[in-house]
Amino acid sequence: MDFNIIRCARAILHVTDLDASRKFYVDALGFIETESDAEHIYLRGLEEHTHHSLVLKKAEKPCVETLGYKVQSNADLEALSLLFEEEGHQTKWLENGEQHAIGRALRVQDISGLPLEFFADIEPAERLLQRYDLYKGSRMQRIDHFNCSVSDVERASAFYQEKLGFACSEYTDTSDGDIWAAWLHRKQTVHDQAFMNGVGPRLHHIGFWLPDPLAIIHTCDVLASMGYGNSIERGPGRHGLSNAFFLYLRDPDGHRIELYNGDYLTSDPDFKPIRWDINDPMRQTFWGHAAPDCWFNEASAVMDVLTGEEVEQKPGKLKQHKPTFVI
Amino acid sequence: MDFNIIRCARAILHVTDLDASRKFYVDALGFIETESDAEHIYLRGLEEHTHHSLVLKKAEKPCVETLGYKVQSNADLEALSLLFEEEGHQTKWLENGEQHAIGRALRVQDISGLPLEFFADIEPAERLLQRYDLYKGSRMQRIDHFNCSVSDVERASAFYQEKLGFACSEYTDTSDGDIWAAWLHRKQTVHDQAFMNGVGPRLHHIGFWLPDPLAIIHTCDVLASMGYGNSIERGPGRHGLSNAFFLYLRDPDGHRIELYNGDYLTSDPDFKPIRWDINDPMRQTFWGHAAPDCWFNEASAVMDVLTGEEVEQKPGKLKQHKPTFVI
Amino acid sequence: MDFNIIRCARAILHVTDLDASRKFYVDALGFIETESDAEHIYLRGLEEHTHHSLVLKKAEKPCVETLGYKVQSNADLEALSLLFEEEGHQTKWLENGEQHAIGRALRVQDISGLPLEFFADIEPAERLLQRYDLYKGSRMQRIDHFNCSVSDVERASAFYQEKLGFACSEYTDTSDGDIWAAWLHRKQTVHDQAFMNGVGPRLHHIGFWLPDPLAIIHTCDVLASMGYGNSIERGPGRHGLSNAFFLYLRDPDGHRIELYNGDYLTSDPDFKPIRWDINDPMRQTFWGHAAPDCWFNEASAVMDVLTGEEVEQKPGKLKQHKPTFVI
Amino acid sequence: MDFNIIRCARAILHVTDLDASRKFYVDALGFIETESDAEHIYLRGLEEHTHHSLVLKKAEKPCVETLGYKVQSNADLEALSLLFEEEGHQTKWLENGEQHAIGRALRVQDISGLPLEFFADIEPAERLLQRYDLYKGSRMQRIDHFNCSVSDVERASAFYQEKLGFACSEYTDTSDGDIWAAWLHRKQTVHDQAFMNGVGPRLHHIGFWLPDPLAIIHTCDVLASMGYGNSIERGPGRHGLSNAFFLYLRDPDGHRIELYNGDYLTSDPDFKPIRWDINDPMRQTFWGHAAPDCWFNEASAVMDVLTGEEVEQKPGKLKQHKPTFVI
The missing domain is CATH 3.10.180.10 (2,3-Dihydroxybiphenyl 1,2-Dioxygenase, domain 1)
Structure with a gap:
């Protein structure tokens, strides 16, 4: 492969009430609020050296905008774009500057219809791992x-x-x-x-x-x-x-x-x-x-990366059942 | 009051298979087996300085023989006997030597029909609180x-x-x-x-x-x-x-x-x-x-202290219901 | 005995800088500040249902004003007063109202010269044991x-x-x-x-x-x-x-x-x-x-209960030594 | 690079008394003894799916025989051999079968004189991560x-x-x-x-x-x-x-x-x-x-990979000192 996906790195969740979300994630669970504006709250964990791993975005109804993966370098994004296009998936570029704190990003609808995102660059943030005085809630x-x-x-x-x-x-x-x-x-x-x-x-x-x-x-x-x-x-x-x-x-x-x-x-x-x-x-x-x-x-x-609409859902291919021991 | 009940101190449970019980209490949960014979297993916890706090006794069917309380001194037993008799409860003495590792004991059927026992003396046992090498299971x-x-x-x-x-x-x-x-x-x-x-x-x-x-x-x-x-x-x-x-x-x-x-x-x-x-x-x-x-x-x-039969049960006086929030 | 000492219950420590003490005890260690004024900080733990267990009192130099024990009832204070007087110890009464949040109190210089205090009444305070959202520092x-x-x-x-x-x-x-x-x-x-x-x-x-x-x-x-x-x-x-x-x-x-x-x-x-x-x-x-x-x-x-001066100190009766294994 | 070093994987320590070592590592610390013979004890941790991560080997005096790294594949060993030889380091091959439970291995004396080992293959062992009944000591x-x-x-x-x-x-x-x-x-x-x-x-x-x-x-x-x-x-x-x-x-x-x-x-x-x-x-x-x-x-x-003798030691290049705050 001509690219190196490092790890799952961030998600953007649409939420209907930023204050209610802040109370839950920040006050109760102890996520660190790196930054926020009228439309977004950017959250990170105590170990994270990057700007955020969770974006809460104000919206009319709850939805998942994207699931983001960090890759090794920007060149990897081109290789990934090529792969997904060859495989017939829709892709979309978000250039550097289009998203707060994130560099150039490639969004694709994956083989199951999930809205993935790949990026190499994200703004650094102070790592608070040893700021134990800030630990609270879930740490x-x-x-x-x-x-x-x-x-x-x-x-x-x-x-x-x-x-x-x-x-x-x-x-x-x-x-x-x-x-x-x-x-x-x-x-x-x-x-x-x-x-x-x-x-x-x-x-x-x-x-x-x-x-x-x-x-x-x-x-x-x-x-x-x-x-x-x-x-x-x-x-x-x-x-x-x-x-x-x-x-x-x-x-x-x-x-x-x-x-x-x-x-x-x-x-x-x-x-x-x-x-x-x-x-x-x-x-x-x-x-x-x-x-x-x-x-x-x-x-x-989850959201369609091109239209912004909710992606239509299909039932599971295997017969939907809970494990028999539960019955 | 002319007596001083110290604490809940031991129970005798009738069990149907001593080996199965030993596997559960000793091997899995880490209770300490002080002693045992063909009919009994005597168990204690790591902190306990007394011979046992749980007796498993071989029987045809499961039952609770007695719930035992430790009192300050043997004189307290006489005072308790008096009290229970005045209140019209059945009592029974088990003299020193009748029960393994326990001194003189008073058994009574309490106001609800529970088979209580009171005793002052119990054989000491090595306290294993700092034998961390013996800790296992539930400790x-x-x-x-x-x-x-x-x-x-x-x-x-x-x-x-x-x-x-x-x-x-x-x-x-x-x-x-x-x-x-x-x-x-x-x-x-x-x-x-x-x-x-x-x-x-x-x-x-x-x-x-x-x-x-x-x-x-x-x-x-x-x-x-x-x-x-x-x-x-x-x-x-x-x-x-x-x-x-x-x-x-x-x-x-x-x-x-x-x-x-x-x-x-x-x-x-x-x-x-x-x-x-x-x-x-x-x-x-x-x-x-x-x-x-x-x-x-x-x-x-539970068992009748005099007859050894199971005590007849009555329904709860208050309407039996789970809390409404569970419904 | 005609009295019942319940437990060690509070201490009054003289400290030289209330703000420095508050930062240590409240901000770092998570003690609950029940109340404070220009001269005192009253602290309690999360489990405590009483007004305070530690008083920090502004003073010129650090000292221990008193070590306080809770007794069963006010009648016990009289019995204790009698005992200490018979034994030749100095005693001093602090009537109800003389100390904030504490009822009538007996202070005595004990057999070693320690400034004890006995009291039965202390103002209640909200027990915060299940206010886990307030837990911080040492809890x-x-x-x-x-x-x-x-x-x-x-x-x-x-x-x-x-x-x-x-x-x-x-x-x-x-x-x-x-x-x-x-x-x-x-x-x-x-x-x-x-x-x-x-x-x-x-x-x-x-x-x-x-x-x-x-x-x-x-x-x-x-x-x-x-x-x-x-x-x-x-x-x-x-x-x-x-x-x-x-x-x-x-x-x-x-x-x-x-x-x-x-x-x-x-x-x-x-x-x-x-x-x-x-x-x-x-x-x-x-x-x-x-x-x-x-x-x-x-x-x-420690402080003299009558004069408010530091109590003179004597060496330990046994030869002062650290355990030999430390040498 | 033409090779991929996965991780530090095992060490061979020379010890003077296998029974004393077993008591320490197995009985006290809870290491799992995969296997042993008159000259070796092979130990692993509860999470490990490989035969061992520590070998204790009977010897006249304590020494470190080798520090072993797992590599991606056997081809990597050849590439590593080439590298170390080019850099002028002594290397030694231990063929498949020469070491118990380990495949072909390359040993080298590294730039500091440390006795490294590289290997790709090691026998699998049952992973005991969820055998909580076997957890003891340090787990x-x-x-x-x-x-x-x-x-x-x-x-x-x-x-x-x-x-x-x-x-x-x-x-x-x-x-x-x-x-x-x-x-x-x-x-x-x-x-x-x-x-x-x-x-x-x-x-x-x-x-x-x-x-x-x-x-x-x-x-x-x-x-x-x-x-x-x-x-x-x-x-x-x-x-x-x-x-x-x-x-x-x-x-x-x-x-x-x-x-x-x-x-x-x-x-x-x-x-x-x-x-x-x-x-x-x-x-x-x-x-x-x-x-x-x-x-x-x-x-x-540590041991010389060729001669089996202890490697001569040199002082640290930087002036040996403990941090000043310790003084």
């Missing part, structure tokens, strides 16, 4: 991954592995041998990008990395004491898949985020992807807890 | 409390406060002002004894104290890795009531235990009992999670 | 104990046990069988009051209770990030004696405080006090770390 | 880094960056602008390899990754309870440099290991290496604690 450290619901996981994950250079760490298959879900990475963690079979293209959640398990418990306590008990959708628990200690939250617009700690290093080319059977009760929650229906059914719509 | 430190389902909470908790000298730390009442549940203590923690309205007399659970919140998370991980995922009934979570970080487990016979950390000191006579409304969603789980039906409906039968 | 929960350097530990600890009703949980003795240090309690923790052989009467430190071990590590991180690295005098570490995970800090005036988690329940009358040999390297720090000289040599002067 | 997860004392840090770190493709995450320089120490990585953590100015070539320590900060505290408790208090050389503490929470131990032969948690992701090519001034008191220990002299002065000798 969020950095963005970790995107998890998307798509109608054809096998096709999506083949494209990411074969064309974009992602590696697979873990996957779920059905008794028929179909790929139900796949965890793919560029950086050396369990994933930058996960795909799950379902109505799509939709963003299921964005994962953020926390420093230790107690930070997740404290997040629950802080949310509850601020009246955000209803925002806690699932967890805390241990994922079988990825081994992470997790918590799923719904933000004021219903966007789902995962707070996450405890996966493992995926540096080795000879690491064998770990297979999970869809009916293994320890796959989703290692301890055997079932996830609530809303966790399976609800997710955020 | 259980000490017995903390009994929680019982009784048909008339108001009457039971009045007796414990007025006649036995317990203090109330927290309680739940209904919109009609009826006491739904009460947390009562002798030692300076939130409780030695809790009562909840329901079918009774039954033991809902025995609470054990852990050293820190991560020990609870590790317990889940260990249980799951040993195939005990189904034993995890509820949690981990934070109780609104008591503020404890908790986990509820069902042992191989269905007896429920709670692993528990993070309540507070209740030394002060001017501490005002904390009132919770039964419909406050933060009361049971501060984070708003609902408890499963089995947690509400299932509990262990 | 301090409650005052735990006083540790004092006195010239005759044996005499002091005999008085506290025989006349005041304290129980001994642990103690250190020398190879000659002399008591080098003693840990005494009224509430059911390892101590309310410790005595160590040394130049006295002086306050060595006040202990405050934290919710878990990670709170101690986070305190170090926060202090360092705010430029308070020099305030960390000793630790974090595990005490052999008491089993607590500890951190010793020096406030801006040099008063020493201990942040503390992980001792054990001392409810049982038949608990045998634990003996430590002064030369056991695990006694002070279970892991074997030596304490710095300043920790052994420096402590806060 | 060691995986090997993290090598830290070596060398006489010319600037030269060594230039070679690793320019010829071997390492990136620098953090470094220390003196007031004269000389590089005192450098932290270099291939995998996306703070380091695989650190160099510090000093008598060299020597191995200062091997770093191992733990799952959370409490695992480090528990390690101290377990070591102390097993009589290994003297093995704790420094910490626990927070490094300024790397931000890791650390503990330094000396094994029974004096080899130093670091238990380590809490550094950060180093995936980004535009991450600016962090500069620390040698006299910054927060560099070594963020909280300001000084390291003991032995930590500065003592380290393990």
